[in-house]
Amino acid sequence: MENLKGNPNSHLTAKERDNLSFPAKILFERKFLHGRILDFGCGFGNDVKILSAKGLDIKGYDKHYFPNYPSEKFDTIICFYVLNVLLPEEQSTVLMELSRLIKPTGKVYITVRRDIKFEGFRTHKMHQKKTYQCNVILHSKSVFRNENCEIYEYQHYNQLPKISDNHCPFCYPDSDRExxxxxxxxxxxxxxxxxxxxxxxxxxxxxxxxxxxxxxxxxxxxxxxxxxxxxxxxxxxxxxxxxxxxxxxxxxxxxxxxxxxxxxxxxxxxxxxxxxxxxxxxxxxxxx
CATH class of the missing domain: 3.30.428.10 (HIT-like)
Structure with missing residues (x-):
């Protein structure tokens, strides 16, 4: 297999749509979208446009299509199908960026595909360029799953509820620590x-x-x-x-x-x- 450094064509997986993406619809219907919202890896920005028209305070960021990196922190961040087209090091970088952009008590909703049968580089049918895809499993709380996708809810580590009697200050850092x-x-x-x-x-x-x-x-x-x-x-x-x-x-x-x-x-x-x-x-x- 061709050894490609990174995945320079990850943006080619973005799709044009006239309606809300499936994970955006689920999160909107369940009222998970609160306050100032960021769509991280928004592609062409379809969800941003539709959710904004529904009265939500939302903006989009995408390295290729909306490259102005956010200068503020958000109450809610959505990140749909981004991790599936990134190599492990790139995935870690995105997770770190999400942790930097969310407010201390905010929540991030990360959607990953669950219908990928072949992992690795492949030639994109339309663009005829090498693109990458992989399955992703996170350790965050799962709030939705079907045969096609799974939605995880991420919070800062020091905001998670204590689940044991372990008194280690680094296992359960104070919620008010930065x-x-x-x-x-x-x-x-x-x-x-x-x-x-x-x-x-x-x-x-x-x-x-x-x-x-x-x-x-x-x-x-x-x-x-x-x-x-x-x-x-x-x-x-x-x-x-x-x-x-x-x-x-x-x-x-x-x-x-x-x-x-x-x-x-x-x-x-x-x-x-x-x-x-x-x-x-x-x-x-x-x-x-």
Missing amino acids: LVVESATAYAIYDKFPVSEGHALVIPKRHCADYFELSFKEQSACMFLLSKVKEIISSDYHPDGFNVGINIGEFGGQTVDHVHIHLIPRYKGDVANPRGGVRGVIPSKKEY
Whole structure:
């Protein structure tokens, strides 16, 4: 099979319609669409036009057809059949973007296809170009499913109800904490006791004390998210450097028995001599 980097033709799967898409109809009829609404990956914008005509406050974003990226946060976001035409890394990027665009107490409704029989690249019948499709399963709450599609409801991780007696602060972060960004298996928050401005923690959702006991997929998700958090902090705080650190075990300085990766922004002049960086965990070994 041809090895294509990314899926540059994902937009070719967009379709023109004169009526509401099926998932939009379901969500509208069930009164799930509230407040300021964003259609993320809206294609030609048909649902935006129709729902707007019905009195809803909605706008659309699509990388190819409506490329002005939103500058605000929304009460409700809909994302229909987008993930099915993206490669895994692209899917993770979209999920992170959705987590950034939704308000802390808002909800995202993600629709995926359930009728895909062949996964991978194929030649689009009309456009005669390579397009990609795959099945997608999310860990969010399912609010609708039939043989053709499934609709998931996503909320910020710290807004979900507590379902066990686990008192780990990273399994159930406070609902009033600012969530920086989130993916399917990890999330990031700002440190309660920051070493510097913008100090953030990247945390896997599964309870695990030792980073080296995470699965490869979980470790990869944390590192992927770490890069996104670095991008956000760079834009918001403009640091001059970073330290990345993971404390493992009591004698490694770990105080919460749940993996958390520190991303610490560094600023010119924040210490007299920054040479050695993380070597400073043992002060006498910092200089070499």
